[in-house]
Amino acid sequence: xxxxxxxxxxxxxxxxxxxxxxxxxxxxxxxxRDVTVVYKQSVLGFAWAVINPVFSMLVFTIVFGRLxxxxxxxxxxxIFSYAALIPWTYFSNTLNTSxxxxxxxxxIFTKVYFPRLIIPLTPVLSKLVDLSISFILLxxxxxxxxxxxxxxxxxxxxxxxxxxxxxxxxxxWLSALALQYRDVKFGITFAVPLLMYAAPVxxxxxxxxxxxxxxxxxxxGLYPLTGIIEGFxxxxxxxxxxxxxxxxxxxxxxxxxxxxGLFVFKRFENRFADVA
Amino acid sequence: xxxxxxxxxxxxxxxRIGLKETKYDTMGDAIVGWLKKPIxxxxxxxxxxxxxxxxxDDVFKAVNDVSFQVYKGEVLGIIxxxxxxxxxxxxxxxxxxxxxxxxxxxxxxxxxxxEVGTGFNPELTGRENIYLNGTILGMTKKEIDAKLEAIISFxxxxxxxxxxxxxxxxxxxVRLAFSVAAHLDPxxxxxDEVLAVGDAEFQKKCLGKMQEVAGTQGRTVLFVSHDMxxxxxxxxxxxxxxxxxxxxxxxxFDIITEYLQKNNTTESLLDIERIKGDQTFMVESIIVSxxxxxxxxxxxxxxxxxxxNLKSKLADEEISEVPIVDMRIENNVGQRLFWISNSLxxxxxxxxxxxxxxxxxxxxxxxxxxxxxxxxxYKNLTVDWLGNIADFEVVxxxxxxxxxxxxxxxxxxxxxxxxx
Numbered sequence: 001x002x003x004x005x006x007x008x009x010x011x012x013x014x015x016x017x018x019x020x021x022x023x024x025x026x027x028x029x030x031x032x033r034d035v036t037v038v039y040k041q042s043v044l045g046f047a048w049a050v051i052n053p054v055f056s057m058l059v060f061t062i063v064f065g066r067l068x069x070x071x072x073x074x075x076x077x078x079i080f081s082y083a084a085l086i087p088w089t090y091f092s093n094t095l096n097t098s099x100x101x102x103x104x105x106x107x108i109f110t111k112v113y114f115p116r117l118i119i120p121l122t123p124v125l126s127k128l129v130d131l132s133i134s135f136i137l138l139x140x141x142x143x144x145x146x147x148x149x150x151x152x153x154x155x156x157x158x159x160x161x162x163x164x165x166x167x168x169x170x171x172x173w174l175s176a177l178a179l180q181y182r183d184v185k186f187g188i189t190f191a192v193p194l195l196m197y198a199a200p201v202x203x204x205x206x207x208x209x210x211x212x213x214x215x216x217x218x219x220x221g222l223y224p225l226t227g228i229i230e231g232f233x234x235x236x237x238x239x240x241x242x243x244x245x246x247x248x249x250x251x252x253x254x255x256x257x258x259x260x261g262l263f264v265f266k267r268f269e270n271r272f273a274d275v276a
Numbered sequence: 277x278x279x280x281x282x283x284x285x286x287x288x289x290x291x292r293i294g295l296k297e298t299k300y301d302t303m304g305d306a307i308v309g310w311l312k313k314p315i316x317x318x319x320x321x322x323x324x325x326x327x328x329x330x331x332x333d334d335v336f337k338a339v340n341d342v343s344f345q346v347y348k349g350e351v352l353g354i355i356x357x358x359x360x361x362x363x364x365x366x367x368x369x370x371x372x373x374x375x376x377x378x379x380x381x382x383x384x385x386x387x388x389x390x391e392v393g394t395g396f397n398p399e400l401t402g403r404e405n406i407y408l409n410g411t412i413l414g415m416t417k418k419e420i421d422a423k424l425e426a427i428i429s430f431x432x433x434x435x436x437x438x439x440x441x442x443x444x445x446x447x448x449x450v451r452l453a454f455s456v457a458a459h460l461d462p463x464x465x466x467x468d469e470v471l472a473v474g475d476a477e478f479q480k481k482c483l484g485k486m487q488e489v490a491g492t493q494g495r496t497v498l499f500v501s502h503d504m505x506x507x508x509x510x511x512x513x514x515x516x517x518x519x520x521x522x523x524x525x526x527x528x529f530d531i532i533t534e535y536l537q538k539n540n541t542t543e544s545l546l547d548i549e550r551i552k553g554d555q556t557f558m559v560e561s562i563i564v565s566x567x568x569x570x571x572x573x574x575x576x577x578x579x580x581x582x583x584x585n586l587k588s589k590l591a592d593e594e595i596s597e598v599p600i601v602d603m604r605i606e607n608n609v610g611q612r613l614f615w616i617s618n619s620l621x622x623x624x625x626x627x628x629x630x631x632x633x634x635x636x637x638x639x640x641x642x643x644x645x646x647x648x649x650x651x652x653x654y655k656n657l658t659v660d661w662l663g664n665i666a667d668f669e670v671v672x673x674x675x676x677x678x679x680x681x682x683x684x685x686x687x688x689x690x691x692x693x694x695x696x
Contacts, residue, residue: 001383001384001463002383002384002385002386002463003381003382003383004371004380004381004382004383004386005379005380005381006368006369006371006374006375006379006380006381006382007374007375007378007379007380008374008375008376008377008378009374022416023411023414025411025415025416025417026411026412028411028417029407029408029411029417030408032404032408033397033400033404033408036399036400036404037397037399037400040399041399107394108394108395108412109372110367110372111372111390111391111394112370112372112388112390112394112395112412112413112414113370113371113372113388114412114414180321180322181318181321270374271374273367273372273373274291274373275321
């Protein structure tokens with residue numbers, strides 16, 4: 001017989017993995033809800049998943065590629081920036097939705113108990129659909145530039161795992177913080193676009209090595225988006241070597257962020273209903 | 277231990293309530309205060325979740341040291357005024373919020389219903405919402421698959437099941453939502469006043485379904501409600517909460533009687549300015565009650581007393597006859613319902629000439645709010661008059677002892693009748 005004990009854990013509760021598995025169907029239906037609802041009653045529907053990175057690519061190609069002459073490791077600028085924009089768009093969309101997810105779903109978790117972690121994790125998974133769709137244009141670009149995929153393309157899968165871990169860690173951390181301090185919600189809106197310039201989206205990571213040396217370059221890898229973006233580029237561009245050093249650092253960064261995010265979330269979880 | 281379903285031990289929940297903002301006298305103070313505001317805001321927001329010390333001024337004890345047990349198969353009611361801590365207690369039991377102190381143990385699969393239709397998304401179809409709402413309530417996809425047909429047919433909206441919920445009427449939404457809830461299959465069910473929604477017919481259906489859940493299947497149910505008739509029908513035992521603590525626990529009938537001891541009485545009427553009469557007699561108070569000597573609010577089908585206390589300028593021995601007290605009762609929409617007076621009775625030899633008690637064997641008013649207009653005559657002169665002065669409430673009660681009542685808004689009175 002099931003035996004539930006309810007008492008004050010004062011934020012020291014452990015992550016109940018078994019319970020989380022019990023609620024996996026809820027996670028599935030929440031993700032399904034997000035995917036079904038997001039483009040309802042819009043004319044272009046899922047095309048929006050491509051439009052967003054495509055327009056950024058066009059603007060970046062003109063402004064940074066042509067006007068500013070930012071180097072791109074000898075790769076044509078459109079595919080150079082688009083390969084970076086795929087993970088970046090996913091990351092920024094997820095942070096925006098996941099960071100405010102507890103605020104937006106407070107009417108649910110103040111009425112029913114279920115593992116709260118499902119709420120910030122839902123956008124982390126549902127935005128993967130947009131991510132997959134945005135690959136379509138990448139294929140078009142690859143054909144246009146006659147970059148035929150090699151075995152390196154499979155690198156994308158572990159990179160997506162790192163990306164999901166980073167987004168999950170940041171998303172759950174920010175969502176917990178934003179529920180109590182609404183400043184975080186406003187902070188996300190302005191900080192996320194800035195974070196893009198910290199990642200090698202419009203410039204190559206090699207620029208950091210050139211200007212600041214190898215050590216700084218490695219440290220820079222701890223920002224998980226660095227290794228992920230450079231890895232994405234290497235995966236689709238035959239001439240670019242896989243930057244294992246950066247990816248390794250980014251894997252460490254992603255694991256740290258993931259663990260830290262879940263830990264903070266767990267610490268705050270018991271008071272969500274009281275501060276919402 | 278064997279037959280206990282829920283064990284609550286010394287459970288408390290404290291909240292921090294906002295303290296008054298500081299006021300500034302000078303402009304300088306105001307500017308400094310304004311600059312420091314982010315710091316104060318941060319402290320205030322942080323304090324929302326800080327460990328609470330029960331001696332702090334701004335600590336509100338929503339639930340304070342509550343202990344009780346619920347046995348397996350028992351239907352326990354929880355009643356109490358607004359703010360008595362019912363909802364907080366339910367939130368603690370359903371793990372929505374963590375207790376400040378104490379421990380609760382629940383044996384068996386729990387489901388709690390603090391609201392129906394949690395997480396309904398207007399863009400999704402009825403069917404999609406059944407799955408979403410069902411999993412939120414703790415069911416698995418497999419369980420819902422198995423019950424889907426039953427859920428849809430109980431809701432009675434088969435035709436619209438593929439329509440987005442935003443096109444539903446509010447009644448349809450409630451039907452669908454309750455239908456999902458009714459098909460939860462828990463061993464312990466914690467339920468808030470979710471019956472207060474929906475049309476009367478569907479409410480009856482739900483009440484029936486709940487009774488089925490409670491009675492025949494031997495489920496343990498914890499039921500919070502304002503609806504005394506529902507509590508009377510469903511619960512064997514009831515807890516009365518007051519100011520976050522248990523006032524009493526016992527047989528439902530006794531507890532409800534005690535709960536109704538909420539005084540349906542007006543405070544002193546002596547201070548009100550009079551427009552008529554010379555105040556030889558003044559109405560001091562009017563008490564509406566379901567028993568003669570205690571303050572308890574009226575309930576349909578139970579005894580009904582209206583006691584009028586008078587104050588007189590005259591000394592007791594100077595009062596030669598019983599004053600005539602006339603009363604007009606109106607409902608809250610201003611309909612005049614009836615008029616009574618002690619002059620309608622021949623017997624005017626009350627022992628206490630300053631206390632007139634009107635006794636009705638059974639309160640025949642339907643549940644609702646009423647008010648009294650009173651007129652006092654002494655020796656054929658109006659000595660006191662007060663218009664729409666005493667509000668009282670009649671609580672829903674089992675007039676016919678069948679668990680059934682006429683639909684709301686279908687008349688003001690309950691009458692005795694037989695069907696031949």
